[in-house]
Amino acid sequence: MRHILSILVENEAGALSRVVGLFSARGYNIDSLTVSTTEDPTLSRMTIVTNGSDDIIEQITKQLNKLIEVVKLIDLNESDHIERELMLIKVRATGKDRDEMKRMSDIFRGRIIDVTEKTYTIELTGTSQKLDAFIEAVDRAVILETVRTGASGIGRGERILKI
Amino acid sequence: MEISGAEIVVRCLAEEGVEFIFGYPGGAVLEIYDAIFKQNKVKHVLVRHEQGAVHAADGYSRSSQKIGVALVTSGPGATNAITGIATAYMDSIPMVILSGQVPTPAIGLDAFQEVDMVGITRPCVKHNILVKDVKDLASAIKKAFYIATTGRPGPVVVDIPKDVTIAKTEFHYPASVQMRSYNPPSKGHPGQIKKAVNLMLEAKRPMVYVGGGAVLANASEQVTELVRMLGFPCTNTLMGLGAYPGTDPLFVGMLGMHGTYEANLSMHYCDVLIAIGARFDDRVVSVPQQFLSSPKKIIHIDIDPSSIAKRVKVDIPIVGNVREVLDEMLSLLKQSKERPDATALASWWKQIDEWRAPNSLYYQPSDELIKPQYVIQKLYELTGGEAFVTSDVGQHQMWAAQYYKFAKPRRWINSGGLGTMGFGLPAAMGVQLANPDADVVCVTGEASIQMCIQELSTCKQYHVPVKIVNLNNRYLGMVRQWQEFFYGNRYSESYMDALPDFVKLAESYGHVGMRIEQPADVEGALREALKLKERLVFMDFITDQTENVFPMVQNGKGLNQMDLPPHMRNLQQGTVAKERDYGNLS
Known part of the structure; x- marks a missing residue:
């Protein structure tokens, strides 16, 4: 099953590779990973999307907690949460595709952020599934390039991850 | 007064009460060796290969309650140390390994004798630290000792670039360490401990399974007291040998791949298992499903939560220092008037003694060949x-x-x-x-x-x-x-x-x-x-070239499916293991 882990780590050199190394050394999956500093410059927050049985997810969280630089972590799937991912997608926008791509972008509440005679670059945010759906919805042949950030997540309501 | 990084290293070791450093000099650690030369508190032992330095420091740690320290140079010195570090890591041995590194401006430039020590050791250390500023050196070493010796122990590497050993700063050795991200557990959860004690008292076919964690936690006395108070059979893992005295009648021998017949069968057929600082590794339990095919309730005491439910699911997990948890259990048992069902226990011991009778460690003596x-x-x-x-x-x-x-x-x-x-x-x-x-x-x-x-x-x-x-x-x-x-x-x-x-x-x-x-x-x-x-x-x-180690549990087999020594081969056909009804012993 897909899980989203939110991890606060010390903002120190090597912390990221410790986390990533743990996943590869123990054969766990990383579907996506995002990391950036938080409002507290001594802390970074990672969001890792992984999948595995409950037993494996339990081991992953235990092993992560064992890393000296991991300060705190939660499995967002344990309760309601919000998930967002950003995608930039460059598409061919010529002939009838030009109108079609504008329409598709509007339907998915995307924004066209760069325009040339032949291309649009569309910015799209949403759950990873929504971004997948957009890619499914457009003709593969018009997609020139995509880049995605991987999911970020946060607990719904008053639930917070903070030290 | 400002002193050099090299002098700080040696002063830190003296502050930690380090008696011996096992090491081998080289370019990146020459400053440190010069500082060693100029003092007489810390003795250096010059090995012949860095692997030897780390193993020696490891043996020093294991056999005392002091901490082993190794010192190696950068590059090949560091890589030669890896086998030793991984050895200590797998057995959770507290150690500090100091490695030299090329000067900070040269890091990443493929300098002579450069290797990414922090990167290479990452999967086989409890923690590692690259010190880039002499001002951080003393606190890094303090942290290394603290991390190595607390919680589930393990080796910690401190990688020190040569320019950091030359640079000078004031020396202050921190008296203590506070880390918001590292707070090892000590006391176990009181509710869990109570539940565990109740389960132990209900056991009809109990078994105590003691691993290296009991040795590391210096909990031998508590283990012994618990086992004797309850009269339960006790086995030690390879790492746990000595945690419970090997000659005691309640001791059924080592268990696992080359465990005794009685230890392996008691482990397999028990109804309540008390695992103390042991981790159900593949040389003890080859196939978890096989092991659980004879139903049992498991109490697991370990300081490392990730050791619990890693291979075998347990019923009562207790995260905590083994010694402190056992102290709690003993005081509960002393307060309580209840004792395990004596009749059931006697019947269980009768069974174990039957398993013990053929002596699975018997071998054919010889007058000609040394066995x-x-x-x-x-x-x-x-x-x-x-x-x-x-x-x-x-x-x-x-x-x-x-x-x-x-x-x-x-x-x-x-x-x-x-x-x-x-x-x-x-x-x-x-x-x-x-x-x-x-x-x-x-x-x-x-x-x-x-x-x-x-x-x-x-x-x-x-x-x-x-x-x-x-x-x-x-x-x-x-x-x-x-x-x-x-x-x-x-x-x-x-x-x-x-x-x-x-x-x-x-x-x-x-x-x-x-x-x-x-x-x-x-x-x-x-x-x-x-x-x-x-x-x-x-x-x-x-010695005799043909001698084999028995009993043996092959990979993939259960603890009740041993290859037995020649004098017990008829038993292996199943007269004991198959025909008896273990479920109704009580």
Whole structure:
């Protein structure tokens, strides 16, 4: 099953590779990973999307907690949460595709952020599934390039991850 | 007053009460070696290979309650240390390894003797730290000692670039460490402990399974008190030997791949299992489903939450320091008037004694060939279970574990997790330096000993009088055994041709060498060697080449499906294991 882990780590050199190394050394999956500093410059927050049985997810969280630089972590799937991912997608926008791509972008509440005679670059945010759906919805042949950030997540309501 | 980074390193070690550093100099650590030269608080032991330095520091740690420290240079010095670090990591041994690094401006430029030590060691250390500023050096070393020795212990590497050892700053050694991201547990959850005690009291077929965690937590006394108070059978893992006295009637021997018949069957057929500082690794429980096919409730005490429910699901997990948790349990038991059901326990013991009766460690004695088991038995008798015994890896290791009945913890020093050949001799050096007046014996084989034999030279330099028991069967014995069992007697590359004359070899290093070829000479040789208190004695026992380690649980088999020694082969056909109804023992 897909899980989203939110991890606060010390903002120190090597912390990221410790986390990533743990996943590869123990054969766990990383579907996506995002990391950036938080409002507290001594802390970074990672969001890792992984999948595995409950037993494996339990081991992953235990092993992560064992890393000296991991300060705190939660499995967002344990309760309601919000998930967002950003995608930039460059598409061919010529002939009838030009109108079609504008329409598709509007339907998915995307924004066209760069325009040339032949291309649009569309910015799209949403759950990873929504971004997948957009890619499914457009003709593969018009997609020139995509880049995605991987999911970020946060607990719904008053639930917070903070030290 | 400002002092150099190198001097800070040495001052930190002195502050930590470090008595010995095991190391080898080189370009990146010359400043540190200069600082060592200028003081006399910390003694340096010059090994012959960095692997030896780390194993020696490891043996020092295991056999004392002090912490082993190794010092190696950058590049090849650092990479040579890796096997030693991984060995300590797998067995959770507290250690601090200081490695030199190229100067900070040269890092990443493929400088001479540069290697990414922090990167290379990341998967085999508890933690590692690259110190980039001399101002952080003292606190990094303090942290290293703190992390290495607390929680589930383990090795910590501090990588120190050469310019950091030259730069100067004021020296303040922090009195304590506070880390928001690292707070090891100590006391177990009181509710869980209470539940566990109640379950123990309800047990009809209890079993106590004690691992290396009990040794590391110095919980031997508590384990012993608990087992005796309840009258439960107790087994130790390879790493736990000595945690419960090996000669006690409640002790059923080691369990696992080469465990005794009675230990393995009691483990398999118990109804309540109390796992103390043990981790259900694959050499104890090969197949978890097989193990759980005989239903049982499991209590698991471990300081590391990730050791719990990793391979085997448990019913009552207790995260905490083993000693503190056992203290709590003992005080609950002392308050309570309840005791386990005596009739059920007696019936369980009757069963265990039946399993014990055929003596699964029996071997056919011989007047012509030296049986390796016999050598260990004699060694045990002559030292009364009081010696420190280190070993390498293979058949000799298993025989030492089976036939030497350890009376006390921290006396059995072996590489259980990583299974490192070459561990025994350097580890024995560390053990002897930590315990100068004790008998220290390295039980090894002719293959293992050659992996770190250069340390005979270190032993000479520092007058380390360890006794080497070389069980020389001219084979990589355990490899040969597996080839005999599983590869149709095709002994691929497991015969050691062109062995050195170990007697002359020992003598050339300045030690005493003996070759023993007759069973009748075994005891005399051991006696003579043990009398030579001031000398290293290398005893080369020419042993029976065909001897195998029994019992044996093959990979993929259950603990109730052992390959048994020849005198028990009829039992293996199932008269005990299959026809009895274990479910209704009570």
